[in-house]
Amino acid sequence: MPDRVSTSRHDPAYVSPARINYIVSSLYPNYSANVTDPPRGFSIGSPIYSLEIAPNPSPPSFSGTVKAFHAMLKVCGRAFNHTKIQNEVAALFLLARYCPSVPVPQVIAWSEDGVTISTFHQPIPDSSGLADEKPRPWILVSQPPGRPLKTADLDSVAGPAILAQVAQHNAAWRRYIPSLPVFGNVRFRSSSSPPNALPPHETLNIDGFLLCHRPVPGPVTTTLDYYMAMLKDQIHKVMSSRPYDDVRCDLVPLVAEFIERDLLYLSCVRPSNREEISPIFSNLELSPRNILVDYGPSGQVTVTGIVNFEFAAFLPEIDEFANEFIRREGDWQERHYTILMDELGRLGVRVPPLPGLSREVDNKFSDQEWAEACLLWKLIDNVAPSYIVDGNPDNPKLVNRASIVVRDCIDRLQRMRPHRTAPKLRPGLLVNREMVGPQQPSRTNWDADRTVCRNPITSARVASDPASRRAYHPSRTRRGSRCPCSRWIASVKNGNAVSSVDRTSGANTSFSAYWCIVSTDSVNFG
Numbered sequence: 001m002p003d004r005v006s007t008s009r010h011d012p013a014y015v016s017p018a019r020i021n022y023i024v025s026s027l028y029p030n031y032s033a034n035v036t037d038p039p040r041g042f043s044i045g046s047p048i049y050s051l052e053i054a055p056n057p058s059p060p061s062f063s064g065t066v067k068a069f070h071a072m073l074k075v076c077g078r079a080f081n082h083t084k085i086q087n088e089v090a091a092l093f094l095l096a097r098y099c100p101s102v103p104v105p106q107v108i109a110w111s112e113d114g115v116t117i118s119t120f121h122q123p124i125p126d127s128s129g130l131a132d133e134k135p136r137p138w139i140l141v142s143q144p145p146g147r148p149l150k151t152a153d154l155d156s157v158a159g160p161a162i163l164a165q166v167a168q169h170n171a172a173w174r175r176y177i178p179s180l181p182v183f184g185n186v187r188f189r190s191s192s193s194p195p196n197a198l199p200p201h202e203t204l205n206i207d208g209f210l211l212c213h214r215p216v217p218g219p220v221t222t223t224l225d226y227y228m229a230m231l232k233d234q235i236h237k238v239m240s241s242r243p244y245d246d247v248r249c250d251l252v253p254l255v256a257e258f259i260e261r262d263l264l265y266l267s268c269v270r271p272s273n274r275e276e277i278s279p280i281f282s283n284l285e286l287s288p289r290n291i292l293v294d295y296g297p298s299g300q301v302t303v304t305g306i307v308n309f310e311f312a313a314f315l316p317e318i319d320e321f322a323n324e325f326i327r328r329e330g331d332w333q334e335r336h337y338t339i340l341m342d343e344l345g346r347l348g349v350r351v352p353p354l355p356g357l358s359r360e361v362d363n364k365f366s367d368q369e370w371a372e373a374c375l376l377w378k379l380i381d382n383v384a385p386s387y388i389v390d391g392n393p394d395n396p397k398l399v400n401r402a403s404i405v406v407r408d409c410i411d412r413l414q415r416m417r418p419h420r421t422a423p424k425l426r427p428g429l430l431v432n433r434e435m436v437g438p439q440q441p442s443r444t445n446w447d448a449d450r451t452v453c454r455n456p457i458t459s460a461r462v463a464s465d466p467a468s469r470r471a472y473h474p475s476r477t478r479r480g481s482r483c484p485c486s487r488w489i490a491s492v493k494n495g496n497a498v499s500s501v502d503r504t505s506g507a508n509t510s511f512s513a514y515w516c517i518v519s520t521d522s523v524n525f526g
Contacts, residue, residue, distance in 0.1 A: 014047060015075055015138060022128040026117055027109055030056050046310065049073045071108060076137040080210065082112035083187055084310060085137040090186035090204050091312035099172045103305045105141035112137050144305025146292035153293060154336045158301040165303040166291060167343035174349055177281040182206040183220040185313045206314055213237050223269050223277045223316050227376065231259055234383035243388050243395040247403050255383055258410045265417045267366065268318055268373040279314035284323050287331035318365055321352050322373040372416060379409035
Protein backbone atom coordinates (compact mmCIF):
# COMPACT_ATOMS: atom_id res chain seq x y z
CA MET A 1 0.00 0.00 0.00
CA PRO A 2 1.45 3.42 -0.89
CA ASP A 3 2.38 5.90 1.83
CA ARG A 4 -0.26 8.34 0.65
CA VAL A 5 -3.45 7.71 -1.27
CA SER A 6 -3.29 9.77 -4.44
CA THR A 7 -5.17 13.06 -4.68
CA SER A 8 -4.89 16.04 -6.97
CA ARG A 9 -1.62 17.82 -6.46
CA HIS A 10 -3.58 21.09 -6.39
CA ASP A 11 -5.64 19.99 -3.40
CA PRO A 12 -3.75 19.27 -0.17
CA ALA A 13 -6.81 17.63 1.42
CA TYR A 14 -5.94 13.99 1.93
CA VAL A 15 -5.92 11.34 4.63
CA SER A 16 -2.97 8.98 4.88
CA PRO A 17 -3.57 5.21 4.75
CA ALA A 18 -2.20 4.96 8.29
CA ARG A 19 -4.77 7.49 9.50
CA ILE A 20 -7.58 5.70 7.66
CA ASN A 21 -6.65 2.35 9.20
CA TYR A 22 -6.44 3.96 12.63
CA ILE A 23 -9.96 5.36 12.15
CA VAL A 24 -11.27 1.95 11.06
CA SER A 25 -9.57 0.02 13.87
CA SER A 26 -10.85 2.54 16.45
CA LEU A 27 -14.41 2.00 15.25
CA TYR A 28 -14.12 -1.69 14.36
CA PRO A 29 -11.42 -3.55 16.33
CA ASN A 30 -9.65 -6.28 14.37
CA TYR A 31 -10.67 -4.69 11.06
CA SER A 32 -8.56 -2.92 8.45
CA ALA A 33 -9.32 -0.99 5.27
CA ASN A 34 -8.26 -1.40 1.68
CA VAL A 35 -8.32 2.10 0.20
CA THR A 36 -8.99 3.01 -3.43
CA ASP A 37 -9.74 6.27 -5.18
CA PRO A 38 -13.10 6.74 -6.93
CA PRO A 39 -13.35 8.63 -10.22
CA ARG A 40 -12.66 12.34 -9.88
CA GLY A 41 -15.67 14.63 -9.83
CA PHE A 42 -17.82 12.31 -7.70
CA SER A 43 -18.12 15.13 -5.19
CA ILE A 44 -17.40 18.81 -5.68
CA GLY A 45 -14.41 20.02 -3.66
CA SER A 46 -14.25 16.91 -1.45
CA PRO A 47 -11.86 14.04 -2.25
CA ILE A 48 -13.63 10.73 -1.59
CA TYR A 49 -11.85 7.53 -0.65
CA SER A 50 -13.63 4.24 -1.20
CA LEU A 51 -12.94 1.77 1.61
CA GLU A 52 -13.36 -1.96 1.71
CA ILE A 53 -13.45 -2.66 5.43
CA ALA A 54 -12.65 -6.30 6.12
CA PRO A 55 -11.74 -8.33 9.21
CA ASN A 56 -8.13 -9.15 9.83
CA PRO A 57 -7.11 -12.78 9.19
CA SER A 58 -8.69 -14.99 11.86
CA PRO A 59 -6.93 -17.84 13.66
CA PRO A 60 -7.71 -21.32 12.30
CA SER A 61 -9.80 -22.11 15.38
CA PHE A 62 -12.29 -19.32 14.50
CA SER A 63 -15.37 -20.77 12.81
CA GLY A 64 -17.63 -17.71 12.50
CA THR A 65 -18.35 -15.76 9.32
CA VAL A 66 -17.65 -12.04 9.23
CA LYS A 67 -18.33 -10.16 6.01
CA ALA A 68 -16.52 -7.17 4.61
CA PHE A 69 -18.46 -4.01 3.83
CA HIS A 70 -17.87 -0.82 1.86
CA ALA A 71 -17.72 2.75 3.08
CA MET A 72 -16.78 6.20 1.81
CA LEU A 73 -14.50 8.66 3.57
CA LYS A 74 -15.07 12.21 2.32
CA VAL A 75 -12.43 14.80 3.12
CA CYS A 76 -13.40 18.45 3.43
CA GLY A 77 -11.67 20.44 0.68
CA ARG A 78 -9.56 23.47 1.46
CA ALA A 79 -12.35 25.87 0.43
CA PHE A 80 -14.50 24.81 3.41
CA ASN A 81 -14.19 24.11 7.11
CA HIS A 82 -15.79 21.84 9.71
CA THR A 83 -19.24 23.41 9.21
CA LYS A 84 -19.51 21.57 5.88
CA ILE A 85 -19.02 18.27 7.69
CA GLN A 86 -21.57 19.30 10.32
CA ASN A 87 -24.07 20.13 7.59
CA GLU A 88 -23.80 16.73 5.91
CA VAL A 89 -23.93 14.85 9.21
CA ALA A 90 -27.03 16.81 10.22
CA ALA A 91 -28.68 16.34 6.81
CA LEU A 92 -28.18 12.57 6.87
CA PHE A 93 -29.38 12.48 10.48
CA LEU A 94 -32.60 14.29 9.55
CA LEU A 95 -33.17 11.99 6.58
CA ALA A 96 -32.65 8.87 8.69
CA ARG A 97 -34.97 10.19 11.38
CA TYR A 98 -37.86 11.48 9.26
CA CYS A 99 -37.47 9.63 5.94
CA PRO A 100 -36.23 6.10 6.74
CA SER A 101 -37.45 4.86 3.35
CA VAL A 102 -35.03 7.14 1.47
CA PRO A 103 -31.84 5.16 0.67
CA VAL A 104 -29.07 7.47 1.86
CA PRO A 105 -25.66 6.66 3.36
CA GLN A 106 -25.55 6.01 7.09
CA VAL A 107 -23.17 8.15 9.13
CA ILE A 108 -20.49 6.01 10.80
CA ALA A 109 -18.20 8.72 12.17
CA TRP A 110 -16.79 12.15 11.41
CA SER A 111 -14.06 14.52 12.52
CA GLU A 112 -14.22 18.30 12.70
CA ASP A 113 -10.47 18.74 13.22
CA GLY A 114 -9.25 15.76 11.20
CA VAL A 115 -7.97 14.03 14.33
CA THR A 116 -10.69 13.48 16.95
CA ILE A 117 -13.21 10.83 15.89
CA SER A 118 -16.83 11.74 16.63
CA THR A 119 -19.86 9.43 16.61
CA PHE A 120 -23.49 9.80 17.61
CA HIS A 121 -22.60 8.29 20.98
CA GLN A 122 -19.27 9.67 22.15
CA PRO A 123 -16.04 11.10 20.71
CA ILE A 124 -12.88 9.01 20.47
CA PRO A 125 -9.77 11.06 21.37
CA ASP A 126 -6.76 10.67 19.12
CA SER A 127 -4.19 8.23 20.45
CA SER A 128 -2.59 7.23 17.18
CA GLY A 129 0.60 9.23 17.52
CA LEU A 130 0.36 10.08 13.81
CA ALA A 131 1.50 13.50 12.66
CA ASP A 132 -0.48 14.44 9.56
CA GLU A 133 0.79 17.40 7.55
CA LYS A 134 -2.53 19.21 7.29
CA PRO A 135 -5.37 17.28 8.92
CA ARG A 136 -8.71 18.12 7.34
CA PRO A 137 -12.26 17.49 8.57
CA TRP A 138 -13.82 14.31 7.20
CA ILE A 139 -16.96 12.17 7.33
CA LEU A 140 -17.14 8.37 7.09
CA VAL A 141 -20.41 6.96 5.73
CA SER A 142 -21.65 3.63 4.46
CA GLN A 143 -21.55 3.14 0.70
CA PRO A 144 -24.91 2.12 -0.77
CA PRO A 145 -24.83 -0.66 -3.37
CA GLY A 146 -25.28 0.06 -7.04
CA ARG A 147 -23.69 2.31 -9.64
CA PRO A 148 -24.33 5.92 -10.71
CA LEU A 149 -27.36 6.49 -12.90
CA LYS A 150 -26.62 6.97 -16.60
CA THR A 151 -28.55 8.53 -19.45
CA ALA A 152 -28.83 5.09 -21.06
CA ASP A 153 -30.69 3.85 -17.97
CA LEU A 154 -33.21 6.66 -18.25
CA ASP A 155 -33.68 6.04 -21.99
CA SER A 156 -34.33 2.34 -21.42
CA VAL A 157 -37.70 0.75 -20.63
CA ALA A 158 -36.79 1.04 -16.93
CA GLY A 159 -36.37 4.83 -17.15
CA PRO A 160 -39.90 5.82 -16.04
CA ALA A 161 -39.71 3.45 -13.05
CA ILE A 162 -36.37 4.93 -12.00
CA LEU A 163 -37.68 8.50 -12.21
CA ALA A 164 -40.82 7.52 -10.29
CA GLN A 165 -38.65 6.20 -7.44
CA VAL A 166 -36.48 9.32 -7.42
CA ALA A 167 -39.64 11.46 -7.28
CA GLN A 168 -40.98 9.47 -4.32
CA HIS A 169 -37.75 10.00 -2.38
CA ASN A 170 -37.62 13.72 -3.23
CA ALA A 171 -41.24 14.18 -2.22
CA ALA A 172 -40.56 12.35 1.06
CA TRP A 173 -37.91 14.75 2.34
CA ARG A 174 -39.83 17.80 1.16
CA ARG A 175 -42.95 16.55 2.93
CA TYR A 176 -41.74 14.86 6.12
CA ILE A 177 -38.70 16.82 7.30
CA PRO A 178 -40.26 19.61 9.40
CA SER A 179 -40.25 23.07 7.88
CA LEU A 180 -38.37 25.62 9.95
CA PRO A 181 -38.71 29.44 9.89
CA VAL A 182 -35.06 30.05 8.99
CA PHE A 183 -33.15 29.72 5.71
CA GLY A 184 -29.65 28.27 5.64
CA ASN A 185 -27.45 25.25 6.22
CA VAL A 186 -27.55 23.13 9.35
CA ARG A 187 -24.99 23.12 12.15
CA PHE A 188 -24.59 21.62 15.59
CA ARG A 189 -25.56 23.88 18.45
CA SER A 190 -22.35 22.72 20.10
CA SER A 191 -19.49 20.63 18.81
CA SER A 192 -19.74 18.60 22.00
CA SER A 193 -23.44 17.92 21.39
CA PRO A 194 -23.89 16.20 18.02
CA PRO A 195 -27.38 15.03 17.00
CA ASN A 196 -28.54 11.87 18.73
CA ALA A 197 -31.82 10.51 20.04
CA LEU A 198 -32.81 13.92 21.41
CA PRO A 199 -35.28 16.07 19.46
CA PRO A 200 -33.33 17.66 16.57
CA HIS A 201 -34.24 21.21 17.60
CA GLU A 202 -32.26 20.68 20.81
CA THR A 203 -29.03 19.81 19.04
CA LEU A 204 -29.24 21.37 15.56
CA ASN A 205 -29.28 24.97 14.43
CA ILE A 206 -29.79 26.64 11.04
CA ASP A 207 -27.12 29.27 10.62
CA GLY A 208 -25.45 30.76 7.54
CA PHE A 209 -24.74 29.44 4.06
CA LEU A 210 -21.79 27.23 3.15
CA LEU A 211 -21.47 28.62 -0.37
CA CYS A 212 -21.25 32.25 0.75
CA HIS A 213 -17.83 33.89 0.81
CA ARG A 214 -18.38 35.55 4.20
CA PRO A 215 -20.61 35.00 7.25
CA VAL A 216 -24.23 36.05 6.83
CA PRO A 217 -25.28 38.16 9.84
CA GLY A 218 -28.30 37.15 11.86
CA PRO A 219 -30.93 34.54 11.12
CA VAL A 220 -32.33 34.78 7.58
CA THR A 221 -36.09 34.49 8.08
CA THR A 222 -37.64 35.89 4.87
CA THR A 223 -37.15 35.21 1.18
CA LEU A 224 -36.25 38.86 0.70
CA ASP A 225 -33.44 38.54 3.24
CA TYR A 226 -32.36 35.28 1.62
CA TYR A 227 -31.98 36.63 -1.92
CA MET A 228 -30.44 39.84 -0.57
CA ALA A 229 -27.84 37.74 1.25
CA MET A 230 -27.02 35.82 -1.94
CA LEU A 231 -26.60 39.00 -4.00
CA LYS A 232 -24.70 40.85 -1.26
CA ASP A 233 -22.28 37.94 -1.02
CA GLN A 234 -21.58 38.14 -4.75
CA ILE A 235 -21.07 41.90 -4.48
CA HIS A 236 -18.59 41.26 -1.67
CA LYS A 237 -16.61 38.95 -3.95
CA VAL A 238 -16.62 41.54 -6.74
CA MET A 239 -15.42 44.26 -4.36
CA SER A 240 -12.58 42.15 -2.97
CA SER A 241 -11.29 40.30 -6.07
CA ARG A 242 -8.78 41.69 -8.56
CA PRO A 243 -10.29 40.08 -11.69
CA TYR A 244 -13.20 42.53 -11.40
CA ASP A 245 -11.09 45.71 -11.35
CA ASP A 246 -12.22 46.81 -14.81
CA VAL A 247 -15.96 46.27 -14.29
CA ARG A 248 -16.39 46.77 -10.55
CA CYS A 249 -17.55 50.36 -10.63
CA ASP A 250 -20.16 49.64 -13.28
CA LEU A 251 -21.29 46.26 -11.98
CA VAL A 252 -21.75 47.03 -8.28
CA PRO A 253 -24.10 50.03 -8.72
CA LEU A 254 -26.10 48.08 -11.29
CA VAL A 255 -26.69 45.14 -8.95
CA ALA A 256 -27.19 47.42 -5.95
CA GLU A 257 -29.87 49.38 -7.77
CA PHE A 258 -31.62 46.14 -8.73
CA ILE A 259 -31.63 45.03 -5.09
CA GLU A 260 -33.00 48.36 -3.94
CA ARG A 261 -35.61 49.01 -6.59
CA ASP A 262 -36.69 45.67 -8.06
CA LEU A 263 -35.94 42.64 -5.89
CA LEU A 264 -38.81 43.15 -3.47
CA TYR A 265 -41.40 43.18 -6.24
CA LEU A 266 -40.51 39.83 -7.80
CA SER A 267 -43.17 37.14 -7.52
CA CYS A 268 -40.63 34.49 -6.53
CA VAL A 269 -39.50 36.68 -3.63
CA ARG A 270 -42.89 37.71 -2.28
CA PRO A 271 -45.79 35.92 -4.02
CA SER A 272 -48.98 37.95 -4.01
CA ASN A 273 -51.12 35.04 -2.82
CA ARG A 274 -49.08 34.26 0.29
CA GLU A 275 -47.72 36.22 3.22
CA GLU A 276 -44.35 34.47 3.26
CA ILE A 277 -42.61 31.37 1.94
CA SER A 278 -41.59 28.65 4.41
CA PRO A 279 -38.13 27.12 4.01
CA ILE A 280 -38.08 23.43 3.16
CA PHE A 281 -35.30 20.84 3.19
CA SER A 282 -33.62 20.85 -0.23
CA ASN A 283 -30.85 18.82 -1.84
CA LEU A 284 -28.95 21.03 -4.28
CA GLU A 285 -27.11 18.08 -5.85
CA LEU A 286 -29.92 15.77 -6.94
CA SER A 287 -28.37 14.77 -10.26
CA PRO A 288 -27.93 11.41 -12.04
CA ARG A 289 -24.32 11.07 -10.90
CA ASN A 290 -25.51 11.16 -7.27
CA ILE A 291 -28.25 8.56 -7.76
CA LEU A 292 -27.27 4.89 -7.50
CA VAL A 293 -29.24 2.09 -9.16
CA ASP A 294 -29.05 -1.68 -9.14
CA TYR A 295 -30.59 -4.22 -11.51
CA GLY A 296 -32.05 -7.36 -9.99
CA PRO A 297 -31.85 -10.86 -11.48
CA SER A 298 -35.18 -10.36 -13.26
CA GLY A 299 -34.12 -7.02 -14.71
CA GLN A 300 -36.08 -4.98 -12.19
CA VAL A 301 -34.22 -1.77 -11.37
CA THR A 302 -34.11 -0.20 -7.92
CA VAL A 303 -32.78 3.14 -6.73
CA THR A 304 -30.38 1.92 -4.05
CA GLY A 305 -28.84 5.19 -2.96
CA ILE A 306 -28.92 8.97 -3.14
CA VAL A 307 -25.59 10.46 -2.08
CA ASN A 308 -23.87 13.82 -1.57
CA PHE A 309 -26.03 15.87 0.77
CA GLU A 310 -23.05 18.06 1.66
CA PHE A 311 -24.81 21.29 0.57
CA ALA A 312 -28.34 20.35 1.63
CA ALA A 313 -30.12 23.33 3.20
CA PHE A 314 -33.46 24.81 4.14
CA LEU A 315 -34.39 27.00 1.16
CA PRO A 316 -37.43 28.42 -0.65
CA GLU A 317 -39.36 25.56 -2.23
CA ILE A 318 -38.68 26.81 -5.77
CA ASP A 319 -34.91 27.05 -5.25
CA GLU A 320 -34.04 23.37 -5.53
CA PHE A 321 -35.69 23.24 -8.95
CA ALA A 322 -34.29 26.58 -10.16
CA ASN A 323 -30.76 25.56 -9.11
CA GLU A 324 -31.07 22.21 -10.89
CA PHE A 325 -32.48 23.85 -14.00
CA ILE A 326 -29.84 26.60 -14.22
CA ARG A 327 -26.79 24.70 -12.98
CA ARG A 328 -27.46 21.19 -14.24
CA GLU A 329 -24.87 21.56 -17.05
CA GLY A 330 -26.17 18.54 -18.92
CA ASP A 331 -26.67 16.34 -15.83
CA TRP A 332 -30.38 16.08 -16.55
CA GLN A 333 -31.59 15.78 -20.10
CA GLU A 334 -34.65 17.96 -20.59
CA ARG A 335 -36.90 15.03 -21.44
CA HIS A 336 -35.91 13.17 -18.28
CA TYR A 337 -36.23 16.22 -16.06
CA THR A 338 -39.75 16.85 -17.39
CA ILE A 339 -40.79 13.29 -16.52
CA LEU A 340 -39.31 13.70 -13.03
CA MET A 341 -41.26 16.92 -12.49
CA ASP A 342 -44.41 15.22 -13.78
CA GLU A 343 -44.00 12.43 -11.22
CA LEU A 344 -43.39 14.94 -8.43
CA GLY A 345 -46.47 16.90 -9.44
CA ARG A 346 -48.59 13.74 -9.22
CA LEU A 347 -47.31 13.33 -5.65
CA GLY A 348 -48.55 16.78 -4.67
CA VAL A 349 -45.26 18.68 -4.88
CA ARG A 350 -45.35 22.13 -6.46
CA VAL A 351 -43.29 21.87 -9.62
CA PRO A 352 -42.06 24.21 -12.38
CA PRO A 353 -44.50 24.84 -15.26
CA LEU A 354 -42.37 23.02 -17.81
CA PRO A 355 -43.64 22.33 -21.33
CA GLY A 356 -44.68 18.72 -21.65
CA LEU A 357 -46.11 18.26 -18.16
CA SER A 358 -49.24 16.17 -17.94
CA ARG A 359 -52.55 18.01 -17.73
CA GLU A 360 -53.21 16.16 -14.50
CA VAL A 361 -50.47 18.20 -12.82
CA ASP A 362 -52.08 21.43 -11.65
CA ASN A 363 -49.95 22.12 -8.56
CA LYS A 364 -47.41 24.28 -10.34
CA PHE A 365 -45.54 27.50 -9.78
CA SER A 366 -46.84 30.31 -11.92
CA ASP A 367 -45.01 31.06 -15.15
CA GLN A 368 -44.00 34.40 -13.63
CA GLU A 369 -42.53 32.85 -10.46
CA TRP A 370 -40.60 30.22 -12.39
CA ALA A 371 -39.17 32.58 -15.00
CA GLU A 372 -38.13 35.07 -12.31
CA ALA A 373 -36.53 32.39 -10.11
CA CYS A 374 -34.45 31.05 -13.00
CA LEU A 375 -33.36 34.53 -14.08
CA LEU A 376 -32.58 35.50 -10.50
CA TRP A 377 -30.30 32.51 -10.00
CA LYS A 378 -28.69 33.09 -13.37
CA LEU A 379 -28.03 36.65 -12.21
CA ILE A 380 -26.60 35.51 -8.86
CA ASP A 381 -24.31 32.97 -10.53
CA ASN A 382 -22.90 35.50 -13.01
CA VAL A 383 -22.23 38.49 -10.74
CA ALA A 384 -19.10 36.72 -9.49
CA PRO A 385 -18.84 33.31 -11.22
CA SER A 386 -16.96 30.59 -9.38
CA TYR A 387 -14.83 29.86 -12.47
CA ILE A 388 -13.20 33.32 -12.33
CA VAL A 389 -10.10 33.03 -10.15
CA ASP A 390 -6.94 35.08 -9.74
CA GLY A 391 -4.21 34.43 -12.27
CA ASN A 392 -6.32 33.20 -15.17
CA PRO A 393 -5.21 35.03 -18.36
CA ASP A 394 -8.74 34.67 -19.75
CA ASN A 395 -10.28 36.59 -16.85
CA PRO A 396 -11.04 39.83 -18.78
CA LYS A 397 -12.97 37.91 -21.42
CA LEU A 398 -14.79 35.79 -18.83
CA VAL A 399 -15.67 38.78 -16.65
CA ASN A 400 -17.03 40.76 -19.58
CA ARG A 401 -19.08 37.80 -20.74
CA ALA A 402 -20.54 37.34 -17.25
CA SER A 403 -21.26 41.08 -16.97
CA ILE A 404 -23.28 40.93 -20.19
CA VAL A 405 -25.34 38.09 -18.70
CA VAL A 406 -25.90 40.14 -15.53
CA ARG A 407 -27.17 43.13 -17.50
CA ASP A 408 -29.44 40.93 -19.58
CA CYS A 409 -30.90 39.21 -16.51
CA ILE A 410 -31.54 42.51 -14.73
CA ASP A 411 -33.14 44.00 -17.82
CA ARG A 412 -35.45 41.01 -18.25
CA LEU A 413 -36.35 40.92 -14.56
CA GLN A 414 -37.15 44.63 -14.56
CA ARG A 415 -39.44 44.19 -17.56
CA MET A 416 -41.17 41.27 -15.84
CA ARG A 417 -41.66 43.07 -12.53
CA PRO A 418 -45.36 43.00 -11.62
CA HIS A 419 -46.99 46.34 -10.95
CA ARG A 420 -48.54 45.99 -7.54
CA THR A 421 -48.36 47.65 -4.16
CA ALA A 422 -45.36 46.60 -2.16
CA PRO A 423 -46.25 44.39 0.83
CA LYS A 424 -45.71 45.71 4.31
CA LEU A 425 -42.18 44.94 5.44
CA ARG A 426 -41.10 43.62 8.77
CA PRO A 427 -39.95 46.36 11.17
CA GLY A 428 -36.37 47.47 10.79
CA LEU A 429 -35.93 47.05 7.04
CA LEU A 430 -35.74 50.00 4.67
CA VAL A 431 -36.29 49.47 0.97
CA ASN A 432 -35.73 52.20 -1.66
CA ARG A 433 -33.64 53.98 0.95
CA GLU A 434 -30.94 51.58 2.03
CA MET A 435 -29.70 48.79 -0.16
CA VAL A 436 -29.86 46.13 2.52
CA GLY A 437 -29.79 45.51 6.22
CA PRO A 438 -31.69 46.55 9.31
CA GLN A 439 -32.43 50.18 9.98
CA GLN A 440 -29.69 51.80 12.01
CA PRO A 441 -29.47 55.17 13.73
CA SER A 442 -28.45 57.47 10.91
CA ARG A 443 -26.98 60.89 10.52
CA THR A 444 -27.86 63.36 7.80
CA ASN A 445 -25.88 62.68 4.69
CA TRP A 446 -26.90 65.62 2.50
CA ASP A 447 -27.80 69.26 2.96
CA ALA A 448 -31.42 70.27 2.51
CA ASP A 449 -30.92 70.85 -1.20
CA ARG A 450 -29.11 67.50 -1.42
CA THR A 451 -26.24 68.88 -3.38
CA VAL A 452 -23.43 68.75 -0.84
CA CYS A 453 -21.77 65.45 -0.04
CA ARG A 454 -20.49 65.24 3.54
CA ASN A 455 -19.30 61.64 3.52
CA PRO A 456 -15.68 61.04 4.56
CA ILE A 457 -13.84 58.81 2.14
CA THR A 458 -11.67 56.72 4.45
CA SER A 459 -11.18 53.48 2.52
CA ALA A 460 -10.45 54.71 -1.00
CA ARG A 461 -7.29 55.90 -2.65
CA VAL A 462 -8.13 59.27 -4.18
CA ALA A 463 -7.04 59.63 -7.78
CA SER A 464 -4.16 62.04 -8.15
CA ASP A 465 -5.64 63.81 -11.16
CA PRO A 466 -8.23 66.35 -9.86
CA ALA A 467 -9.90 66.55 -13.24
CA SER A 468 -10.79 62.86 -13.26
CA ARG A 469 -11.29 62.49 -9.52
CA ARG A 470 -14.55 60.75 -8.62
CA ALA A 471 -13.74 59.73 -5.06
CA TYR A 472 -12.74 62.67 -2.92
CA HIS A 473 -12.41 63.81 0.64
CA PRO A 474 -14.53 66.84 1.63
CA SER A 475 -11.46 68.57 3.02
CA ARG A 476 -10.24 68.91 -0.56
CA THR A 477 -13.47 70.54 -1.74
CA ARG A 478 -15.00 73.90 -0.82
CA ARG A 479 -18.01 73.63 1.43
CA GLY A 480 -21.15 74.06 -0.63
CA SER A 481 -19.67 72.82 -3.90
CA ARG A 482 -21.54 70.16 -5.87
CA CYS A 483 -20.59 66.58 -5.18
CA PRO A 484 -18.87 65.06 -8.24
CA CYS A 485 -20.53 61.71 -7.66
CA SER A 486 -23.69 61.25 -9.68
CA ARG A 487 -25.84 58.79 -7.77
CA TRP A 488 -24.36 56.02 -5.72
CA ILE A 489 -22.36 55.96 -2.55
CA ALA A 490 -21.36 52.47 -1.40
CA SER A 491 -20.63 52.14 2.27
CA VAL A 492 -17.49 50.33 3.24
CA LYS A 493 -16.50 48.41 6.32
CA ASN A 494 -13.04 46.87 6.52
CA GLY A 495 -12.60 47.52 2.82
CA ASN A 496 -15.74 45.65 1.76
CA ALA A 497 -18.86 47.20 0.30
CA VAL A 498 -21.72 46.27 2.60
CA SER A 499 -24.46 48.77 1.77
CA SER A 500 -25.31 51.69 -0.45
CA VAL A 501 -27.40 54.81 -0.48
CA ASP A 502 -29.09 56.68 -3.31
CA ARG A 503 -28.12 60.33 -3.51
CA THR A 504 -31.75 61.40 -3.81
CA SER A 505 -32.96 59.57 -0.71
CA GLY A 506 -30.86 61.20 1.99
CA ALA A 507 -30.71 57.91 3.87
CA ASN A 508 -27.57 56.62 5.48
CA THR A 509 -26.29 53.60 7.34
CA SER A 510 -24.45 53.51 10.63
CA PHE A 511 -21.04 52.90 9.07
CA SER A 512 -18.61 55.78 9.00
CA ALA A 513 -16.54 54.97 5.92
CA TYR A 514 -17.84 55.59 2.39
CA TRP A 515 -16.65 56.00 -1.14
CA CYS A 516 -18.35 57.24 -4.28
CA ILE A 517 -18.51 54.74 -7.13
CA VAL A 518 -19.05 56.08 -10.63
CA SER A 519 -16.32 54.85 -12.94
CA THR A 520 -13.20 52.73 -13.03
CA ASP A 521 -10.96 55.59 -11.94
CA SER A 522 -12.82 56.13 -8.68
CA VAL A 523 -11.41 53.39 -6.46
CA ASN A 524 -8.21 51.40 -6.64
CA PHE A 525 -7.86 48.31 -4.49
CA GLY A 526 -4.68 47.37 -2.76
